[in-house]
Amino acid sequence: MKAIVIHAPGDLRVDQVAAPTPGPGEVQVQIGAGGICGSDLHYYHNGGFGDVRLKEPMILGHEIAGTVIDVGPGVSSVRPGDKVAVNPSLACGTCAYCQAGLQNHCTDMHFYGSAMRFPHVQGAFRELLVCKEAQAVAVPSHVSLDEAAFAEPFAVALHAVSRAAPLVGKTVLVTGSGPIGVLIVAAARLAGAGTIVVSDILDEPLAFATAMGADTVVNTGKQPDGLAGYESGKGTFDAVFEASGSGAAVIQALRVLRPRGALVCVGQGGQANLAMSAVVTREIELRGAFRFHTEFRTAVDFIAAGRVDLRKLLSAAMPADDAKAAFDLASDKSRSMKVQLRF
Ligand SMILES: [Zn+2]
Ligand SMILES: [Zn+2]
Incomplete structure (x- = not known):
């Protein structure tokens, strides 16, 4: 399958990588839409930000939505054919911060497309993704995947407002x-x-x-x-x-x-x-204000209920094969707001 991989600053490639299959409690999602985020652009232009530096090739992307293709044993909340917004944030659930309800400060956080830990957590700009059941949040069929892919940045905004x-x-x-x-x-x-x-x-x-x-x-x-x-x-x-x-x-x-x-x-x-x-x-x-936790589901609920119309922020949706052109467009603030990739 195709994946969008950053190898070094400016060196963004469409690579072929092995397709994952779901194990117990896991969901296989065919990614439909992936929004390019400011952090993806930091990796693309500068190889990271602050202390966070790219040390190995990494699949970018964490603002994603898609369609469930397959589920592993024990999965009950979604089934093949469901549209889902995928929460890129996977907190451990057991560390002191998770126990205190501060999951965005988890000491064992796995966040898609992040070089904060090593080996890096590979991202979600790829044709097929396997995630934990709790990360695949079902969206009603009337919601487009482009809109569902706004759940992650909207969750960041909702968390900031909560602060x-x-x-x-x-x-x-x-x-x-x-x-x-x-x-x-x-x-x-x-x-x-x-x-x-x-x-x-x-x-x-x-x-x-x-x-x-x-x-x-x-x-x-x-x-x-x-x-x-x-x-x-x-x-x-x-x-x-x-x-x-x-x-x-x-x-x-x-x-x-x-x-x-x-x-x-x-x-x-x-x-x-x-x-x-x-x-x-x-x-x-x-x-x-850093990332989010419960706000991801709130963001999906608000989008699904039509409380906000985020589609007007979508400047362009480009095929994954044109990832470099899409990243360049997303970098030009006079020509774009949110640019998404299509897989
Ligand atoms: Zn983002
Ligand atoms: Zn934790």
Whole structure:
């Protein structure tokens, strides 16, 4: 079967690998749609991010949906023919963090297409995937596989919003209007946010933020002082979601947050010299948001119930054989929001 394998920065190949078969408690899924994520792009361009480095060839991909082909003994929740969104996150269930309900911090996590551990956990951009039954979340037949493949990044956004909850009636800023930023807009809307402002350095992604429910968008590329008005009166925002990975955006956020406001950092890779006095005197809450756990099922439920329409974020769906062109398109924020591969 075909798989999309990163060998080194810039060296992305369509390789032939052995097709897996399901054992007890496992499900074999024919992958239909796979969304290219910012982390896939980090491996493609830089061979990783932060301390996470590619040390061996790795199949990329973790935003996937497909159709069940076969099930192993003991599987009861899905059957051949079912559409499923596949949860790429497999926590051990027994470590101290799993026991404490913090499965996203599992010390023995297996997350598809991640070089955090060695040997790396191979990813899901492949024709056939075998996963644990609990990872294959059934979606109703009326939901398209492209939409179901948004469950993973939407789960990330729902988790980020949960880190700042409750948002009912609150004034929210999202910095960075990439896929995660605009999905946070959708999630914040569902969570009852009052006013949502989104900033980015490009107009094209900001148009998607508006489509997902942002009230105001600010192009800080064209207007570097575009957020300065929100600094008045000790700040405007109850919560800022930093989804650009830019250190400058974190510093900006400290200026526009109200006392006791929450700065939720979702974007990775940046470095910032923080004005600690701003954190101290305005009692800012600095919080990270990493991956998700229960939010995966919530994301599937919201998509299935039509509570959000994420299809408008899909810029292109390209055949797996054109993976390199698809990755290049996904890297161009002026031409794409979410690019998916078809298998
Ligand atoms: Zn992702
Ligand atoms: Zn664990």
